[in-house]
Amino acid sequence: MKTDLNLLLECLKYQMDNAFSQKEALVTIHSICQQNSNASVYFREIGGLMFVKNLAKSSEHSMVKEAALYTLGAIAEKNVYCQQTLCTSELFEDLTWFLSNDSNINLKRMSVYVILVLVSNNRTGQTLVRETGCITVLSRLFRTVISKHELDLSDKNVFQSYQLWSSVCSTLCVCVNNPQNDENQMFCCSLFPHANEWLKNCTTPEIIRPICSFIGLTLANNTYVQKYFVSVGGLDVLSQVLMQLESDSHETLSSAKLAVVVTKTVDACIADNPTFGIVLSKYHIVSKLLALLLHESLDSGEKFSIMLTLGHCTEDCEENQYDLFKNNGLPLMIQALTESQNEELNKAATFVLHNCKK
Incomplete structure (x- = not known):
């Protein structure tokens, strides 16, 4: 060797x-x-x-x-x-230059790949990506690389652009998370309005999965960023997408799986701020989550995510508690407790039941 x-x-x-x-x-x-x-x-x-x-x-x-x-x-x-x-400012500046200039799309993809690797699990990399202006260029690519109105992935050029955009999403995710980086979260929350537009215009898995990962990690454990997301209508948009996917899930199994992805993102937003549950009550999200819970294609991990979200929905919102009662949520929780051997599921069901005793 x-x-x-x-x-x-x-x-x-x-x-x-x-x-x-x-x-x-x-x-x-x-x-x-x-x-x-x-x-x-x-x-x-x-x-x-x-x-x-x-x-x-x-x-x-x-x-x-x-x-x-x-x-x-x-x-x-x-x-x-x-x-x-x-992991030096010099290399980050070189990579930023490749991304800023008229480089071909493969060179840009390789540059984004190196940034992702340097930043991943590395606080020094997270700092350098911000201080060198690299994250500014990444955010510009997030907004401009593909059109939200013309996403034909069968077109070779569009697909190549999509691959670059997807890599940018993954890289922004490691900029804000693992370890959690408050400063990068604050920077990336400026992209929420653009992410909302994506979700309004396109409900394909290729868009929803990376966008939800980006949103979920950018606002995780950061109450300021969560409040900003709600203020720009993010929770409303997620609720509308969740309603659509739950409706589609009666016809297609993949929509149920995708609805769980959106549910986890909703939960990341409300877990530290249960008062945001009032936004969800406008869309009767609790009834949609209960319907999803009955979907046979979902595994115990996915059902746990739904139950945990139900717990946070009902923690500080009487409207959502009433929705749970009205849609036979209590018998479902009791059934989960008596029939499931899964400890996590049982904890989540107990959480929901405890909220409804208040």
Whole structure:
């Protein structure tokens, strides 16, 4: 392995005029490092990591830049020391430059991939992505890469743009979460109005899943951001989407699964602010959640998410408690307690029943 990596690094250094050879060498380095975690450490020790980083910036050939970034991302993903070595303001500025300029879509995707890897589970990366302005460029891509009015994923160009947009969503998610980053959450909440527009215009899984992940993680455990989301109509939009999906779930199983995704996002918004339950009462969301709970295609984990949301809905809202009574929610909770062996489900059912005793 060591001999191979030394030879491949030499190949990179002495084939500066041969883009194809450099790309092949990078692909091979990537493959070796993926198969052997020690390879990444050794490649860093012999100066390979820094050479590839500089190559990504200096090469005139897009295919070499893309392969270099792909290799950097894979190595950093495999080894935390390599992630730390690459986590510099200089690299974030280079990646921001690739994203800001007229780069081809593959180069942008590779740049976003490297950002995602550098920021993931890394508070230093979360800070640098903000301080270098990189998160500003990511948020612009979130708003502009695809049109919410023309999402034909069978079109090759549209699909490539969608893949970039989806990667941007994933990267914004790690900017705000794990560890939770309040400052990045505050920045990303400016995208909520745009996310709302997406949800109003498009209820396909390809849009709902990434948007709900982004919203849920951006407002998680942050009461200020949750209040802002409600103030721009976010909870109303989620309620409307949930109503539509619950209605569709009688015909298609996938709509029931998607409705649970939306339910979890609703719960992330109201868990710390049960008074927001009043917004949900306008749409009789409790009755929709009870109907979903009876869906045979859902597993115990999904049913737990629905019950937990019911608990938060009824925690501080008499209208929702009344909706629960009116739609036979109490017998359902009691049935769950008596029939289920799942401890989490039982806790959630007890939570709902406790709220209704108040």
